[in-house]
Amino acid sequence: MIQHTVAFSLKHPKGSPQELDFLKEGMKLAQIPTVRNFRCLRQVSRKNAFDFGFSMAFESEAAYQAYSNHPFHQTFVATRWIPEVREFLELDYVDYVSNPLG
Amino acid sequence: MIQHTVAFSLKHPKGSPQELDFLKEGMKLAQIPTVRNFRCLRQVSRKNAFDFGFSMAFESEAAYQAYSNHPFHQTFVATRWIPEVREFLELDYVDYVSNPLG
Numbered sequence: 685m686i687q688h689t690v691a692f693s694l695k696h697p698k699g700s701p702q703e704l705d706f707l708k709e710g711m712k713l714a715q716i717p718t719v720r721n722f723r724c725l726r727q728v729s730r731k732n733a734f735d736f737g738f739s740m741a742f743e744s745e746a747a748y749q750a751y752s753n754h755p756f757h758q759t760f761v762a763t764r765w766i767p768e769v770r771e772f773l774e775l776d777y778v779d780y781v782s783n784p785l786g
Numbered sequence: 787m788i789q790h791t792v793a794f795s796l797k798h799p800k801g802s803p804q805e806l807d808f809l810k811e812g813m814k815l816a817q818i819p820t821v822r823n824f825r826c827l828r829q830v831s832r833k834n835a836f837d838f839g840f841s842m843a844f845e846s847e848a849a850y851q852a853y854s855n856h857p858f859h860q861t862f863v864a865t866r867w868i869p870e871v872r873e874f875l876e877l878d879y880v881d882y883v884s885n886p887l888g
Contacts, residue, residue, distance in 0.1 A: 686830070691877050707882065728788070729878035737879050773875070775793050776831035777839050780809065 685720075685778070686742045688751075691727055691734035692772035698735070706768050709760065710738060716754045718747035733771065787822070787880070788844045790853075793829055793836035794874035800837070808870050811862065812840060818856045820849035835873065 696702040707724055714722030725737035742748040751757055798804040809826055816824030827839035844850040853859055 687827075688831075723879075724882040725789075725879040726882045727877055728880055729790075729876050731876045734877065736882065737877065739879070774831050774833045775829055775836065775839070775877075777825075777827040777841070778830055780826040780828045780838065 686745070686748055687739065687777040688742060688748065688774070689737055689739045689776070690772055690774045691732070691737045693733060693735045693770045694768055695770045696768065702768075706764060707736065709764055713738065713740070713751075713757060713760065716751050716756055718742060718750045734773070788847070788850055789841065789879040790844060790850065790876070791839055791841045791878070792874055792876045793834070793839045795835060795837045795872045796870055797872045798870065804870075808866060809838065811866055815840065815842070815853075815859060815862065818853050818858055820844060820852045836875070 694703055694706060696706065711722070711724050713719060720741040720743065721739070723737075723739045725739060727734040727737050740751075742751065796805055796808060798808065813824070813826050815821060822843040822845065823841070825839075825841045827841060829836045829839050842853075844853065
């Protein structure tokens with residue numbers, strides 16, 4: 685399993701209807717068929733500038749690519765993510781023990 | 787639940803015995819009593835410079851503080867983390883739905 689995460693902050697005022705609308709639309713990414721365990725998260729550490737996170741799992745690199753290439757994801761990136769996200773960082777994790785010194 | 791994560795890279799050569807020794811010592815953080823669901827992770831996205839991650843969950847802010855203040859954690863930070871880690875980023879998540887527009 686690959687855990688795909690993205691931490692992000694929005695250009696919208698905190699707690700605004702625009703913020704909620706963005707998150708609601710983002711949660712629809714969970715409907716892309718290869719997405720597992722989708723979570724919409726609030727980032728609460730004061731040691732960084734990100735306010736939110738999306739986290740999801742993929743069973744394989746192919747499943748990850750199918751998500752990346754899916755029309756809903758590509759449209760979301762073009763019409764919502766790029767215009768509305770202020771900054772973001774993608775982090776993808778696999779269990780270390782399944783890839784020792786890989 | 788609070789999911790505490792830290793992405794990091796080490797000063798050690800990749801695949802070195804020093805790297806493995808650091809990770810093995812870090813995995814002992816799982817033994818601190820308030821830590822839940824500890825995972826040692828490999829960071830595999832090429833969109834950032836981090837090679838590893840630790841992830842754990844806490845049932846409350848008090849449980850998180852008990853971890854932070856635990857002598858094993860404080861010794862690990864002072865004797866291993868600060869000397870051996872090149873860069874890191876802490877991200878802490880809670881479920882968005884449990885804190886709507888919080």
